[in-house]
Amino acid sequence: MGKISVLSVCGSGTVTSSMVAGKVKEFLKDKGYNVSATEARPTEALNLAQSGRFDFITFTSPLQSGDYVIPTVNAFACLTGIGEDEFFEQVLEIVKGLNK
Amino acid sequence: MNFDLIELNLAAETNQDVIVTLGKKMLANGYVKDSYINAVIEREMNLPTGLNLGSFSVAIPHTNAEHVILSHIAVAVLKKPVIFYSMIDHSDKLQVELVFLLAIKDPDGQVSLLQKLMSVFQNLELLQQIKAAKTKEEVAKLLDVIEL
Numbered sequence: 001m002g003k004i005s006v007l008s009v010c011g012s013g014t015v016t017s018s019m020v021a022g023k024v025k026e027f028l029k030d031k032g033y034n035v036s037a038t039e040a041r042p043t044e045a046l047n048l049a050q051s052g053r054f055d056f057i058t059f060t061s062p063l064q065s066g067d068y069v070i071p072t073v074n075a076f077a078c079l080t081g082i083g084e085d086e087f088f089e090q091v092l093e094i095v096k097g098l099n100k
Numbered sequence: 101m102n103f104d105l106i107e108l109n110l111a112a113e114t115n116q117d118v119i120v121t122l123g124k125k126m127l128a129n130g131y132v133k134d135s136y137i138n139a140v141i142e143r144e145m146n147l148p149t150g151l152n153l154g155s156f157s158v159a160i161p162h163t164n165a166e167h168v169i170l171s172h173i174a175v176a177v178l179k180k181p182v183i184f185y186s187m188i189d190h191s192d193k194l195q196v197e198l199v200f201l202l203a204i205k206d207p208d209g210q211v212s213l214l215q216k217l218m219s220v221f222q223n224l225e226l227l228q229q230i231k232a233a234k235t236k237e238e239v240a241k242l243l244d245v246i247e248l
Contacts (some may be wrong), residue, residue, distance in 0.1 A: 011147030012209040015162050016187070022211035039207070060187060061147060076188045080153050081222030084119055 003100030004028060006037045007048055008075070012068040013041040016060040020075040024058060033095060056094045068085050101240040103130070104129055105174035112176075114248060115184045115196070116141055119161050122174040122201040132174045132203050137164040150184035150194040155224060156231075157194040159184040160217075162202035171210055171248065173217070175239060176203040178229055197231060216246045 006024055010017035016031055021037035028035045042061050049057060049068040057068060058075035071094045079089040103205040105125050112118045119199060123137035140163045161184075184199075186192035198215065200222045204210055221225060233239045 011145065011149075011162055011187075014164060015160075015202060015204050015214065016213050019214040022215050023218070026215075062188070062190070072190070075158050077188070079218055079221060081218075082154055084222075091186035 002034070002098075003024060004033050004066060004095055004098070004100060005054045006035060007045065007054040007070075008039050009042055009045045009057060010035050010039070010043070011061040013039045013044070015073060017058075020058050020060055020078045023078050024075075024091060027091065031092065031095075032054065033100075035074045035088045036037075055098055055100075056091075101171065101243050101246070103236045103240060105172060106239045107174070108233065108238040108239070110176045111179045112182050114131060115144060115159065115161070115182050115199075116216060118176050118178065118199045119201065121202065122176055122199065125174055125219060126172065126201065126203055129172070131168070131170045133167050133169060135162065136167040136203065139167045142242060144184070145169045147198050148190055150186045150196055151193075152192070152194055153205050153224065153227070156198075157181075157184070157229070158198045158221060158227070159194070159196045160200045160202055162204060165207065168203045168205045170203070171205045171213070172203045173194065173243075174203075175199070175230070177233065177239070177241065178203070193204055198219040198227060213246060217238065220245065228231035 008017040008021040014041040046066040057069040077083040126132040136246035184196040
């Protein structure tokens with residue numbers, strides 16, 4: 001299967017985005033996907049999303065409004081565990097839809 | 101885990117009090133730079149870190165790696181809850197009872213540590229035990245899973 005590129009967004013583009021990126025990578029690896037993740041701040045997210053380099057966005061800090069072109073998924077569940085199954089279902093659906 | 105970085109029954113009025121108390125411990129142990137405490141306080145005002153776990157709330161104040169010397173986590177069990185705002189909805193006030201102050205030098209290199217911390221948040225029973233702990237040793241033992 002092809003390579004999936006995730007943009008993981010959090011407040012300072014470091015700690016919680018790394019936590020989420022790690023979880024998403026692990027989850028998709030188990031499903032047989034090869035995943036790379038890039039971390040970013042909300043202010044950088046729109047430009048990066050429009051760059052065409054990424055397949056979807058996960059975020060733990062509210063995204064600024066704009067046309068993100070690619071799917072965006074709220075990853076708060078990854079931190080709290082509440083609704084985590086739904087989060088991963090959403091991620092899997094997006095990835096399946098990419099046909100990679 | 102360094103017992104010095106565990107605070108039980110901490111009396112604090114504001115989230116800033118908690119950050120200062122735990123931050124001073126980080127500083128005294130040489131884990132962070134002088135700039136760390138103010139950087140965390142400022143970040144918390146703009147990018148709050150409260151997490152509503154359903155039956156109660158925790159917070160994970162932190163800041164950029166440039167203020168950190170050595171990665172570590174400090175923990176406070178509060179005597180009474182203080183208000184932190186929610187990470188996902190910045191207008192949502194949470195009554196936080198447990199605070200994990202994070203000093204992270206290399207987030208990408210520490211993904212496994214961070215994921216273990218998340219697994220702690222997802223184990224409400226473990227969090228209840230931390231809240232009810234009578235000694236620092238007990239808390240350290242409960243947090244062994246983080247492997248600092």
